[in-house]
Amino acid sequence: MNPERSNVPLSYKTLACSHNLHMQIREEKEIYTFLLFMADPTPLLCQPNLPSYHTQEQPPSPTKKHHPSLGSTVELCIGEFNWSQFLQSVLVSVAWLFDAQQTFITVFTDALPSWHCTRADNACAAAAAALCDLPRESWAWDGPAHASTVSEWGLECANTVISGLPASSFFVGCLVGGFGLASLADSSLGRKNMLFFSCLLMGITSLLATLSSNIWIYSALKFLCGFARATISTSALVLATEIVGKRRRGQISAIGFFCFTIGFLSLPAMAYLNRSSSWRNLYLWTSITTIIYCILVKVFVMESPRWLLVRGRKEEAVATLKCITSVTQSNLDLAINNMSLKEETWNVDLFSALKILLQNKWSLRRLVSIMAIGIGIGLVYYGLPLGLQNLSFNLYLSVTFNALSELPSALIVFFFIDMFNRRTAILLFTILSGVFSLMSIIEVKPWNNLQIGFELISFFSACSAFNVYLIYTTELFPTCVRNSALSMARLAVVFGGAVSPMLVSAGRENKFLCYGVFGLVIGFSGGFGIFLPETKGRALCDTIDEEENKEKMAGNMLA
Known part of the structure; x- marks a missing residue:
């Protein structure tokens, strides 16, 4: 051993790291001590090593007492994963199923139906590719006119702006709703109420869509449907992950992805049964x-105990925790009263959480980077299913195959999310999606016969990137602004989806403008992950101060 190296003092980084580790262990030990102490049925006076309340010994000074943080307290109070937490998470995640149905329903309701010539002449057969060039009496729909909005309202020859108005209105509604409702789940309504009202409004507007008499009323209702739908998946994901501990957070998040896949898969089946x-x-x-x-x-469904504690509603938080954990109410009261909770002092208004995200440099940097990634993912995730009409393949089968490709992506996340570094996984999946999207434009035999296969691999990779992206976003931001941050991330994804229909239309003449642009954008967007910290295995933070301290600790260790 070199004697000179043995005399080198510890660096600041080592001391800081050791101190932080010591403090974290101390917090957990204190909470475990309180819970075990209160759970012991032996009378207090029979504890030989614990001070009696009847002695004259003075209690320790409050200024010297170390209080555990909110995050560590909630993690311990939630306890081991149990059936109550599982059933709550499944019930919350089912909202993804209905979200998927309303997102992709226009693929079938607004599709151009098949048609046939009613005149047996060469003129009709020669003009079969140009429907609008034929006299109306020379052709007819294969099925009933009311099978699609296009055939019922005579939109087969309308310009692309009018024919695509319902789908565009839906995505514009998602953009407006994602921005306008982004912080309500963090500020006033909470996760449960936000999920309830969003689903209810989406269901009502979808029901009213059945009464539409023209495309203008129909498009207005689609806007309202998109507005309501904007926060469903974010509220469901945040609520499901906040009622379980960090050990099962990744798997619980994947339940929502499975439900979304089921909702997507249900559409081709329902549309096929409803084709007449x-x-x-x-x-x-x-x-x-x-x-x-x-x-x-x-x-x-119960409200998130983390959100209730951040909002200062301790009694409700204890009642919720009592329903999802085996820890007794007295122990919960003691642990929560002993924790250090600096209540949020910001005003509760529509954009309060967004203000916090923008006024801190670390949160602004994370928000910008995560939204840049989301734009690329959304462009491919929503654009590829819409672009299936540009491929020579059966629409029902191609949509079914795309929906099925979401299943293995959800399985990969479910079983291997704890092994993934978030940044590496997003970079890998976005590059893979970009490469195969670019390969989808190849029209040289025999590669042109593999276009649907390349498209499926690209969509599968985009789905996997999307799933990791959502989990990563929930881990990057504290409880007090988590729903708002996730809503903004989803807003970026929807923005990419809103741009994709225009590229799909342009891709009818030049496939590079569709699949080529998709591949380049998603491949480039994944690189923004280098500006974000890794969150694998890290406990969720609940307040801005907690997250800022972790950010400072990471900066000191890198210095």
Whole structure:
């Protein structure tokens, strides 16, 4: 051993790291001591090593007492994963199913139906690719006119702006709703109420869509539907992850992804069974089930204990924790009263959480980076299913295959999320999606026959990136602004989706403007992950101060 090296003093980084580790262990030991102490049925006077309340010994000075943080207290109070937490998480995650149905329902309700010539002449057969160049009496729809909005309202020859107005209105509604409702789940309504009202409004507007008499009323209702839908998946994901400990957080998040896949898969089946009936039946079936689900949420779902504690509602938090953990109420009261909780002092208004995100440099940097990634993911995630019409493949089968490709992506996240470094996984999946999206434009034999395969691999990679992206976002921001941050991240994804229909339309003439641009954008966007910290295995923070301290600690260790 070199004697000179043995005399080198500890660096500041080592001391800081040791101190922080010591403080974290001390917090957990104190909470465990309180919980075990109160759970022991032996009378207090029979404890030989603990001071009696009847002695004259003075209690320790309050200024010297170390209080555990909110985050560490909640983690310990939630306890081991149990059936109550699992059932709550599943019930909350089912909201993703209805979200998926309303997101992709226009693929079938607003599709151009198949048609045939009614005149047996060469002129009609020669002009079969140009429907609008034929006299109306020379052709007819293969099915009933009310099977699609296009055939019912005579939109087959309308310009692209009018024919795409319902889908565009939906995405614009998502943008407006994502921005306008972003912070309500953090500030005043909470996660449960935000989920309930969003699902209820989405179900009601979908039900009213069945009464639409023209495309203008229909588009207005689609805007309202998108407005309501904007915060469903974010509220469901945040609520599901905040009622379990960090050990099961990744797997619980994947339940929502499975439900979204089921909702996506249900559409081709329902559309195929409804192919001889009105498009209105699709909205009727999906809206009624959504409204029934809202009733279940109102009755059985509990609010996030983390959010309740941050808002200073300790009694409700204890009642919620009592329902999802085996720890007794007296122990919960003691642990929560002993913790250090600096209540948030910001005003409760619509944009209060967003103000906090923007006024701190570390949160602003994270928000900008995560939204840049989201734009690329959203462009491909929403654009590839819309672009299936540009491929020579059966629409029902291609949508089904795309929906099925979400299943293995959810399985990968469910089983391997604890092994993933978040930044590495997002970078890997975005590059993979970009490469295969670019390969989808190849039209040289025999590669042109593999276009649908390349498209499926690209969509699978985009789905996997999207799933990791949502989990990563929930881990990057504290409880007091988590829902707002996730809403803004989803807003970026929807913005990418809103741009994709224009690229899909341009891709009918030049596929590079569709799949080529998709590949370049998503491949480039994944690189913004280098500006974000890694969160694998890290406990969730609940207040701004907690997150800032971790940010400073990370900066000191890198210095």
